[in-house]
Amino acid sequence: MDGQILDTRYQILKVLSVEEVVQTYLAEDSNLPDQQFVVKQLHLAKNHPQDLTILRRLFTDEATAIAKLGKEHDQIQKLVAYFEENEEFYLVQEFIFGNPLTEEVLLGTPLEEDQVINLLSEVLEILLFVHNSGVIHLDIKPANIIRRESDNKLVLVDFGAVQEIVTTIVGNLEYIPVEQLHGNPQYNSDIYALGIVAIAALIGLPANEISRLQSQKNVLTGEIVWRNHSTKINKNLAKIIDKMVRFDYRKRYQSVTEVLHDLQQLTNHEYEVKKYNPKKLWLVTAGIASCITFSLATWFFQSPKFVDNTQQLFQEGVNKYNQGNYKEAVDDLTQVIKLEPQNSLAYNRRGDAFYRLGDYQKSQTDSSQAITLNPQDANAYYDRGFSSYELGKYKEAIADYTQAIKLNSQNAYAYYGRGLANAQLQEHKKAIEDFSKAIAFQPKYTDAYLQRGILRRRLKLKQAAIKDFNAIIEINPNDAKAYFQRGLTQSLNQQKAAALNDYTNAINLNPKYIEAYLNRGDIYSELGNQVEATIDYNTVLQINPKLTTAYIRRGTHLLSFGDYRGAIKDYTQAIKLEPNNAAAYNNRGNAYLDMGNKKAANQDYTKAIAIDSNYGLAYYNRGITRAKLRNKQGAIADFQQAIKLFRKSGERNSLQDAQRELNLLQNR
Structure with a gap:
């Protein structure tokens, strides 16, 4: 199958998996050679109940709906294309760089409760958007939830609806509720499947034992019996999960919003219980007693409406955030906070929206409030760490990443963030240790390899740096940044041929990689390849005609070949674009001096010194x-x-x- 072309454009690179009715391939688009995609080939089931005409319509309708979801939500895998060839159906999907949740929850080791709550909350928020769009996922399982490498967010992949239409095969039975097996899926069928994931995570079931849950049911009620695996699980959390996996879907949570609300109430309640000193509790009791009548009356007349309004506003805010309408999301979440000031989740999400808007101060403030409301929220510390980092408060960022690590010692991304902050403070040894720790927990964490490699190069550990960049390329042969950084390192080692090759690979993967063109142009110039160097500099200026650096670099190249007037013209253009660029004045002075115009050269050097007195x-x-x-x-x-x-x-x-x-x- 390798090398085969599908739909006249998708070339199969390799087979990823082969199942009875579904084959999965890694492919590239001949029109977009720098991008990879996942292609699923769906074999038509024997004795399929629908004729081909009806099947095509159903397939197209379902695929269209799912494609729309991916376009509108950043945490849903994009369905790039779908087509039929030789009575077989194909889905072309975005390739997500990251690790499936199977590498976090099916390893035989229980997760901490706060980790499970965070996992549930993030997936539920994605499902909130999916269900509001009139779609049921139908195949929620750890393998279909990817933790994206670039930002540590969870991404929902492989919707089961399209696959079931063609193959008539239902997803993994371990996660499927009875109504779905009977062909009557409900929105809360997805909630059931996610509840099974949560149970597996809490009790630390390995992948080969997940099927045990379906065999451990109460004979009379059909409910899953799982709590006896661990007596330490919070009873309130266990109740929420029990309601997620109720046998009868009519007794289960009816909407994702209900589950999110109960999880939020749980985290707020747990914090309130811890906040009060037991020795002073009797002082509070009298006040509570005196307010009971008023509180009950208020609850009776206002609470249901209050909760409905809050849930609806929160849901709308999250939807707007997921659609990229961050300002509108802030407005809705602000209203939620006014109605429910103890809602730490609302502060969390509003902080995320402020971060996306570039308002790092407000983002930091919201994360701080979320921490005040729920000091055990590792994600809030993690978020605040990134806001502090963007504000240049590296020590504060390090303190937050450290606290996030204390709450979740295996959070590779917190180590990575702390490594970035340590690097800014010139704490090179600590930064390398943090990047190494991140890699230990996430062996395919290419960003951590990249930053460690860059830092090692700065410390003149060139061979170690090259090993890091090699590791990235082995994980992802299409990572242009890794080739570029390895090229820089090869250049420092005076391995110019190897550097040229790396820069060329980077450019082939990313035809608009300006830094790669500039550095390749510099090497061509040093090697005396005048035409090749000029082409590279010209290409950069075609991509960005206002890039000062490109004019300076091309000017230096022209000067080295004796084209003084051409060099002066380029340096003058750089000065027009950036009047306070000391290097442009200094370099133009060199060109004037080489031409014999000492007076003009002296004036340019004087101007450069006036701009930068330490030049x-x-x-x-x-x-x-x-x-x-x-x-x-x-x-x-x-x-x-x-x-x-x-x-x-x-x-x-x-x-x-x-x-x-x-x-x-x-x-x-």
Whole structure:
């Protein structure tokens, strides 16, 4: 099957899995060669009850609905295309870089309660959008929930509805409720399946024992008996999960909103219980007793309406957030908070919306309030850590990531965030340890490899850095950033041919990779390949005609080949785009000097120094020019200042050059 072309454009790269009626492939689109997709081939079931014409319509209707979901929600796998060939049906889906939830919940080790609550809450919020769109997933299981590598969010994949239409095969029986088996799926069938996932996570069932749950039912009621596995599980959480997996769907939670509300009430209640000192509880009791009558009356007349309004507003806010309408989401969630000031989940989601809007201060404030309401919420610390990081408060970010790690010691993403903050504080050893820890928990965490590799290169650990970039490429051969960073490292090792190859790979994967073109152009220029270098710089300027750096780099290239006028033209354009660019003035001064225009060169060096008084190279160049203009004292002063700045910055070669020029001048 490898190499086969489907629908005249999707080329099969390799087979991912083969089942009785479904085969899954990794493929690329010949029109978009830098992207990979997952292609599912659905074999028509024998004795299919529908004729082909009806089947095509049902397949198209269901696929269209699911494709719409992926376009409107960031945490739903995108259905890129669907088609039929030779009476077999195909789905082309977005390839999600990340790990399925099977690597978190089916390992034989119980998860902490707060981890399960966070998992449930995030998946339920996605299902809220799915159900509100009139769709039932029908195949909720750990393998169909991917933790996306780029942002640690959960993504829902592989909707069962399309597959069932063609194959008539129902999903994994371990997660399927009885009404779905009987061909009568309900919205809360998805809630049941998610409840099974939660049970498996709480009691630490390995994958090969998940089927035991279906055999451990009460003979009379049909309810799953699971609590005897662990006596430490919070009773209120257990009640919520019991209601999620009730045998009779009419006795189960009827909507995702109800489950989310009860989970929120649970986290708020747990915090309130911990907050009060038992020794002072009797002081509170009298006050409670005196308010009972008023509270009951208020609840009777206002509570149902209050809860309905809150749930509806929260749901609308989440929907708007998922659709990218962050400002409107903030408005709705603000109303929720006014109605229910103890709703930590609302603060959490509003903080996320503020973060998306770039208002990191408000995002940080909301995360802080969520933490106040629920100090055991690891995700709130994690969110606040990222807001603090964006605000440049790296020590505060580190404190929050550390607390998130205390609450969830296996959170690879918290280690990664702390590593980024430590790197900003020049705590290189700690940063590398954090990135290494993240990789230990998530062996395919390419961002952690990337940052560790970059840091190792800065510390001159070039071979170790290359190993990190190699690891990324092995995990994902289409990661352009990994090729680019490895190219930079190869260049530092003077392995120019290897660097050229890496930059070319990066460009092939990302034809608009500006940094790769610039660096490849620089190497071509150093190797004397004038035409190839010029083409690369020109390509960059076609992509971005206002990129100052590109004009400066092309100008330097032209200068090295003696095209002084071309270089001056490029440096002048860079100055027009960025009037305070000291490098552009300094480099134009070099071009003027090479042309013999010492006066113009002197003026440009002086301008560069006026912009950046610590520009050692500009002092050195002006010293050379002043010496040529017979301004001996001015030249001596410039060389002395250049020596001072080079010594401070540790530029040894430049320091030696400046010292030599000064000695020659003073001995004349």
